[in-house]
Amino acid sequence: FELWARNIAALQDAHLPSSLEHRLRDDASARGIVKKAMLYLEESLHMALSIASGERENEVWDLLSPDEQPADTSVDLYSGSSELRELGLAIQEGITNLFRLSMIIRKKPEKDEYLKASLTYTIDPTADIIHVGDKYPPAKKGDKWLMERLGIAITRRRQYLLYRKEHQEKMEQVHTLKKDAGGKTVWSGEKASTYHPNEALEDSRPADLNIWGFVSSAPTEYADSSKGKDGASDLLRTPLLPKDSVGVRAEYNQHFECPYCWRPQKVGDKNEWKKHIFGDLRPYVCTFESCGLNMFESQNQWFEHEMRFHRKQWTCQYCKETTAQSRPELEKHMTLIHADRIQESHLDGLLDACRVSRVDATECPLCTEYGNKFQRINQSKKCDVSLKQFQEHLGRHMEQLALSALPQEE
Template identity: 30%
Template sequence: MPDSVAARSRKCRDKLSLIIDSLSSPSQGPRRISYEQVIDELARFSLWMGNIGALHLPKSPLSLESRLSEADEVLSHVHDLLEDLYEVADQLFEIASGVRKGEVAPITPDEDNEDDEEGGDHELEISEEVELFEQIGASISRLFRVTSLIRQAAPNDLFTKALSRNRYRFNDQFDVAHVGEKFSKLRSDNLVWLQKRLGSAITQRRHYLTYMQDHREKLEGQREATYTAEMRSQAPTLPQMAQNLPVRAIPDNASRPSTFFTKATTINPSNITPQMLTVEDEPDFDDDARSYTTISRSVDGDLDSSTMIRIPKLDDLRKGFRKEVECPFCFRMKTFKSERVWRRHVYSDLRAYICTFKDCDAPYFGDINEWFRHEMQFHRVQYSCVVCKKAWDDKDKFLRHMQLHPELLNKDKEEDLLDISRTPLEHIPAEKCPCCTDWVERLKLRAPTQANADGGLEAVITVVPNVFKRHLASHLEQLALFAIPIGSTTKGSTDSNVAIEEDQSS
């Protein structure tokens, strides 16, 4: 019987640890790669194991064998990748431990290469030691690639799944009160329902974050000591530490207290094709090429620091030479090309965007454009009479008017008439922001001539939908980030709470 994923993973981890041990020995002489570089790759591999639950025994419901029980081809591919990683690591260990010398092949530059420096008759070299190390990194990257495919193929939405677990229920009273404190307009009688909705959403995000934390710990099992920092700071004791690193309790221990029972999701094999398994260097699945609006500034140009401060910087999450970042909220390993893409991912995790219209049961949205498209299609609309060519923002007023045209108003087909007559608003009154009252005044200060265009009459300040979207979304994002526990991300998160609690000035 072939080794399990857990057994193969431990063998790979042990071999990488032995390489670190050998490279740290001064008796081996100069090296083409450093033990710090291998430490980073071991850290990447350990993150992969914990993130996907690779160390669970095959019979565990949390194991990769259980998750891929209906996807034999994918499981076989994981076995192949682990075998390749072990073979490459074993060859590098032979060189690092002095069993044999690594080969070095000279490369003579192309004689026709006009870019060569004048007099550059030196030879380039290909080192077997360096190439083996690069293959280790590539093998681990392929494992991360498969992990992403497995996550994508899972049929369940984790946010919805988290909310379905009712073992822990959080009281939303505090969060509802916070919404009212931050946006006093929502405490008015006609908007208190929205205060309750937005506050309850924060509470449900706490539920989700707690579930994901528990789910991550269950998959990883008993947490490993953070060895990377210790290795860097205690280089003299590195051989002993490297030997101790592979020792870890088997994580199939159900006695540890848990917020929720966790079972790895079984994936549908049809969701992963052989071509997907072999594609190299796949870009971030969030699709950077798509057009997104990043809510980083308020409409009046002031940096909305309270929105951004609770999101850790990518540089704070990256360690060493790793390309992948483990999101501290959903605990998925991903690559992010920019802070903008990273922030978009956080808001997607938190389902930051919520319909702000009463009696609408639309789900929480993780995408700003999908959310506002919903509001513009179903709520921020006007109804035009095909006979009179007049338009009404209010559905009931439109239907009352259509009683003047009984030939068009048929009770049985009222919804059809509304669908035909409904079009998105081209301009939205700034006063329609349900959260704040000062935006209109700020806009008037920016465009005083427009505000006084009607003489002494009170002008209605309107904005185009995209501007309104950015403004309202910034409020929703601030509320969503309030769900993040203080101190859960970066050292500065405690101070960031001050910015969250301040009265908004934007």
């Protein structure tokens, strides 16, 4: 509870802009949900305290009656429970729900934080640019624009991590408990993030706001950045879950404070932890010179961008040099240039056959090993791979560069 309260500034003076109450001042529905969660927790705590203090007896009961006990008495079946034990579970659930609420309340504009960080801190990107060239020598060929872009992206991540760390430190400078004029306890100087009333809870506003109805979305599969060589040396691994102030490492399915974004997190497995880290780092960068420094949180977002705006998706089967970025564009070409060669009833099938579904593995701009591997396998110069294979391969390279921005665990 202390971690939740500190992180979202629940105990700050209500007049402070960073306080939870101040940030919820324009959203009555959100205030009601938080109040209901707090009352639920308070009731469970009072009931548990009355038992722990001896004010009333702890009721103990069996889940099975004597007549229902199993015949095999050698089987150790813990079927008993108690009121205090159930209250403990209720308290734990209450705190978990508060964390769920905080995740929804603080829908923060990550892009703005990257922008704020770049405007706040000046870091020379030269070392990061050199690092890209050392790790992936093919990037140093040509005019080196990609090496520079990827290096600057690493620097942007360092700026963001520094921004988040110093923001957290500023918000924790004062830790004194005090009383305001009305006698209310407040906790000054606690950390908090930006709240946006129009965004928070926008996906959870049924007629009856039920705070116990929140469910987590299905986990998405993430590439294991500790696997594969792909022409790179000194592979970096995704960091383990962090340790707390006394050196105890966090566990899956338990709340902890991320040491990179400094916000409470709860992840179910290694895949979810990677997804969170890469969400903070935005590893994926557009690899086409005509584009700017676009940084993406997910592989799919990044590759969809490249496919939509840069990579050819359709190739005319009659004049192989003609490519198109969309099906309608190629259809227009077919009907204008090759109308005498196609029948309208066969046009859809022909367009399907024109879609590009593979890419040359040698097109990887960061290594030569990938293309060489498929050339050896096929014993020829032909080394086409599926778009998904190419996406995951190039994405792993970028994940490696992104991980280099993280501070090394002591």
